[in-house]
Amino acid sequence: MHISEGVLSAPALVTGALLAAGGVAAGLKKMDYERIPEVAVLSSAFFVASLIHVPIGPSSVHLVLNGLLGVLLGWMAFPAILVALALHAVLFQFGGLTSLGVNTVIMAAPAVTAYYLFNRPIRRGGHLLSTLAGFGSGAAGIALGAVLVAVALVSTGEEFTGVARLVLAAHLPVMVIEGIVTGFCVIFLKKVKPEVLEVGK
Amino acid sequence: MHLEEFAEGGSFLHRLDPRVKFLAIVPYVLVTAVMQGQKGPLAALSVSVVLTALARLDAGKLLSRLVAVNVFVLLLWLFIPFSYPGETVFQIGPLAATGEGILYAVSITLKTNAIVLATIAVLGTSEVFSLAHALIHLKIPDKLVHLFFFFYRYITVQYGRLRNAMLIRCFRPGTNMHTYRTYAYLVGMLIVRSYERSQRIYQAMLCRGFSGRFPVVSHFRLGRGDVVFGLSMAAVTVVLVIV
Structure with a gap:
């Protein structure tokens, strides 16, 4: 879920940058110095997890896991995602410097939403409710992200409608996979290390 | 890597x-x-x-x-x-x-x-x-730069061993629930280990007198x-x- 350089219009880029700055400021405020290693090492785990390619029929998709990251980190998902995307921009030129703000919002806003909707049911619920909430957070992370990509594209110009539709359709299978993986993953975390689910508080 | x-x-x-x-x-x-x-x-x-x-x-x-x-x-x-x-x-x-x-x-x-x-x-x-380091000079919030510093430092140490463990056990990915579950547990394990590692890192930093800033040895x-x-x-x- 990256939009590359040179595509979006100035208003879209500026709006994205301002929203991202707000989110990152909120996240940094929550993150005391003693929590920096926690957030940083978790975000590098997510960076690494996004290198995993999951087969789906003849093709494969790579994990994004922004929903899961959001459930764990809450608002701190904003700075965590910003640093990961900044590295992507400098080292691999996926996304980019000028679209850094927009791309951060595309991934982090759904993450924070997932935190508020699903963190509590995951922690408090029984096996079934936690699994469903896990599925929900994974699927919502992708679905909302794809919607935001589409919004950013269409706000740049009507002519991007076709691409935006394609982006939405392409993310449907990813949404299901992420939901399933996140569902299993939160159950695992609940059993093995329930404290991780409290980090975002 | x-x-x-x-x-x-x-x-x-x-x-x-x-x-x-x-x-x-x-x-x-x-x-x-x-x-x-x-x-x-x-x-x-x-x-x-x-x-x-x-x-x-x-x-x-x-x-x-x-x-x-x-x-x-x-x-x-x-x-x-x-x-x-x-x-x-x-x-x-x-x-x-x-x-x-x-x-x-x-x-x-x-x-x-x-x-x-x-x-x-x-x-x-x-x-x-x-x-x-340059970003600190350019007045980017130091918390953000520290976050980036640790984030980058720990990317390269994590993934390899878990992946090898899966390969040794003859894990073959396919389009099935077993694969998705296995990957979910891999991610889960990655998170658990990272979390524990981060606790040790912070303790080690405290032992070395960390007070919120990194002394820089080389200057521009x-x-x-x-x-x-x-x-x-x-x-x-x-x-x-x-x-």
Whole structure:
């Protein structure tokens, strides 16, 4: 879920940058110095997890896991995602410097939403409710992200409608996979290390 | 994992002060990103090509990077020429490509490649840690820079061993629940280990008297080359704005 350089219009880029700055400021405020290693090492785990390619029929998709990251980190998902995307921009030129703000919002806003909707049911619920909430957070992370990509594209110009539709359709299978993986993953975390689910508080 | 593919080298750009690099490149890419038409982006692309030539990079690696970036651009080419209003140039079945649409897609392609080349040539030629160090000087919140520092430090140490453990046990990914469950547990284990590692890191930092800031051993020095580069990039950027 990256939009590359040179595509979006100035208003879209500026709006994205301002929203991202707000989110990152909120996240940094929550993150005391003693929590920096926690957030940083978790975000590098997510960076690494996004290198995993999951087969789906003849093709494969790579994990994004922004929903899961959001459930764990809450608002701190904003700075965590910003640093990961900044590295992507400098080292691999996926996304980019000028679209850094927009791309951060595309991934982090759904993450924070997932935190508020699903963190509590995951922690408090029984096996079934936690699994469903896990599925929900994974699927919502992708679905909302794809919607935001589409919004950013269409706000740049009507002519991007076709691409935006394609982006939405392409993310449907990813949404299901992420939901399933996140569902299993939160159950695992609940059993093995329930404290991780409290980090975002 | 070797991530900094372009950071090694002895060119003029490799030796520049990273602070100057940021000050020079950020306005330049921003101006390029919001350009319209084709002349401006073409001028920017030529500047970027000059920068890339100055950096003397490995052509093969550079090319594979550009191919990856242009896949997304190609996707736009499938849609934009046919949905932009204007005069029809040619038709494929019911789809009519407009001249304006094609020019617009050309503009995007030029801009994307101009920015990507400049980023690789200027920022890619510094080590990531020295870029992070430069950001502190440029008044980026230190918490954010510290976060980046740890984030980058721990990327390379994590993944390999778990992956090997799965390979040793003959794990074969396929489209089935077993695969998804296994990957979920792999991710879960990665998170658990990272969390525990982060606790140890923080304890180790406290033991060494961490008080919220990192003492820096090496310092940047502004040279004549840095000033020349900074001023010429500023001049180029101003010219691009006027044109």
